[in-house]
Amino acid sequence: MSSIEKKSDENSVQTIQGAEFMPEQNAKNTGGMNKIETNNVHCWYGDFHVLRNVSMEVKANTVTALIGPSGCGKSTYLRIFNRMNDLIEGFRLEGSVMIDNKDVFSKEIRVNELRKKVGMVFQKPNPFPKSIFENVAYGLRVNGVTHKKFIEETVEKALKQAAVWDEVKDKLHKNALGLSGGQQQRLCIARAIAVEPSVILMDEPTSALDPISNSKIEELIWELKQKYTILIVTHNMQQAARVSDKTAFFYLGDLVEYDDTKTIFTNPKQEKTQNYITGRFG
Amino acid sequence: MNNEQVKTIKNSAFRIWAIAATSVGLIMLGILLVKIGMDGLHRISMAFFTSLPSRRAENAGILTAWVGTLWIMVTTAVIAIPIGVGAGIYLEEYSRKGAWANFLEINISNLAGVPSIIYGLLGLEFFVRFLHMGESILAGSFTLALLVLPIVIVSTRESLKAVPKTIREASYALGASKWQTTWMQVLPAAAGGIMTGIILALSRAIGETAPLIVVGALTYVPFTPKSVFDSFTVLPIQIFNWVSRPQAEFLVNAAAGIIVLLLITIAMNGAAVILRNRWQKHVKW
Numbered sequence: 001m002s003s004i005e006k007k008s009d010e011n012s013v014q015t016i017q018g019a020e021f022m023p024e025q026n027a028k029n030t031g032g033m034n035k036i037e038t039n040n041v042h043c044w045y046g047d048f049h050v051l052r053n054v055s056m057e058v059k060a061n062t063v064t065a066l067i068g069p070s071g072c073g074k075s076t077y078l079r080i081f082n083r084m085n086d087l088i089e090g091f092r093l094e095g096s097v098m099i100d101n102k103d104v105f106s107k108e109i110r111v112n113e114l115r116k117k118v119g120m121v122f123q124k125p126n127p128f129p130k131s132i133f134e135n136v137a138y139g140l141r142v143n144g145v146t147h148k149k150f151i152e153e154t155v156e157k158a159l160k161q162a163a164v165w166d167e168v169k170d171k172l173h174k175n176a177l178g179l180s181g182g183q184q185q186r187l188c189i190a191r192a193i194a195v196e197p198s199v200i201l202m203d204e205p206t207s208a209l210d211p212i213s214n215s216k217i218e219e220l221i222w223e224l225k226q227k228y229t230i231l232i233v234t235h236n237m238q239q240a241a242r243v244s245d246k247t248a249f250f251y252l253g254d255l256v257e258y259d260d261t262k263t264i265f266t267n268p269k270q271e272k273t274q275n276y277i278t279g280r281f282g
Numbered sequence: 283m284n285n286e287q288v289k290t291i292k293n294s295a296f297r298i299w300a301i302a303a304t305s306v307g308l309i310m311l312g313i314l315l316v317k318i319g320m321d322g323l324h325r326i327s328m329a330f331f332t333s334l335p336s337r338r339a340e341n342a343g344i345l346t347a348w349v350g351t352l353w354i355m356v357t358t359a360v361i362a363i364p365i366g367v368g369a370g371i372y373l374e375e376y377s378r379k380g381a382w383a384n385f386l387e388i389n390i391s392n393l394a395g396v397p398s399i400i401y402g403l404l405g406l407e408f409f410v411r412f413l414h415m416g417e418s419i420l421a422g423s424f425t426l427a428l429l430v431l432p433i434v435i436v437s438t439r440e441s442l443k444a445v446p447k448t449i450r451e452a453s454y455a456l457g458a459s460k461w462q463t464t465w466m467q468v469l470p471a472a473a474g475g476i477m478t479g480i481i482l483a484l485s486r487a488i489g490e491t492a493p494l495i496v497v498g499a500l501t502y503v504p505f506t507p508k509s510v511f512d513s514f515t516v517l518p519i520q521i522f523n524w525v526s527r528p529q530a531e532f533l534v535n536a537a538a539g540i541i542v543l544l545l546i547t548i549a550m551n552g553a554a555v556i557l558r559n560r561w562q563k564h565v566k567w
Binding site for chain 1: 378446448449451452453454455456457458459462466467470471
């Protein structure tokens, strides 16, 4: 069925770990192709025009920060890549949204498959009211994986990658809601990466967390970049400056400026960007 | 009298009124329980549970009645739970919100207020006569299932509503389908509330008499039912039958029957409360 299922037949841990570096994926990463590309994207909620003509390209294995004042459309933009906006009544989109050169909104794309490939971490930690283990295993289970050993190994690997393994390894079968906010959020990251996505969307992942958890997640983002392409919405300018390679500034539905993070924060071309990052509005 | 004094008097007057109001209910209930207990408690014995009804009060028991009640309860649950929970899921998770959904919602709430005898008449006409179920457990259970359906639907919807949207989003974001999300995340998270609703619905059904009399539950059944197609009686009807007899001895039997029925109802409501508390303690979003 899925690629995970096929892999699950091979018992060796080596093969499973090697699976992320499949040749076709490498070709994509190094071929100079853009991982993500949107062209002239417009979005509406009913009559409300939330995004206007947004075109943007994102390279593989980079972190891109989406910044801007509340209501500027950055979360809407983030959610077009896993089509979470489809769940909202009255949502409409024009333009093209490409991931790995495939149109996300084309008829051949099955939205469940897409969401497996494009993981998401939400603003408020939202673990399922189940055990820690089941939280991480859920993504595999819904995608048809039944191989017990493979699930166990993947859960452990995902928790390690999300830097939460040491804190939860003795209570894998305890309810995830008993964890602290920061642990819950790292668990949610583990849950997202357990299905081996290639893109991770993060919607203000640290806004509900304390400073220490915040910096742990930021370090984690830095590490995850090796394997994944990350888009992160944030209201925290320092965070954007710290974790991202590129930054996109949205204002009232327009993509005002998109450039290297360094340039955006030291030498923005647009006055609006300058005003926003220096805290003059927003 | 100055303003402060008036306030103090009003304050204590209100308090006394509230205490009195509470006491009236409690005292009435207390008197009822004590009276029933004095009348019937000594009648309860093993034999009372294992004896068939009889013309002689001292030999009569509630075997057919409690077995009938058990049959009716289980069959009603089997019918009402899938239909009620399914309808609740549809209304909450699938149907589009709008005028039609509001119309349905209001009508379902109204159905909960329809007198139970009306359900009895519907059951008689539709299940007993039109569907030829006869005066059987099946007909009685379908009738009671209809009666408690609104309660099950409403409590299912309320419990589903209490499950935060973020849980659904998290599930969809992992590639789960609507079916998987509902079945594997939303329903388990709402199960405590749904179960509470089901128990409360069944504890309402267990005390219903009127609709069952209309669909033809017998007052005298000399055998216990063997299948859902048999005729039956239930505890409230047995009690009703004994109360309407002229001999004083049967009133003692009735009191004993009421004690049994009360205990079952209290146990069911207690279970509902425990479930609800457990669930609330267990799940903190």
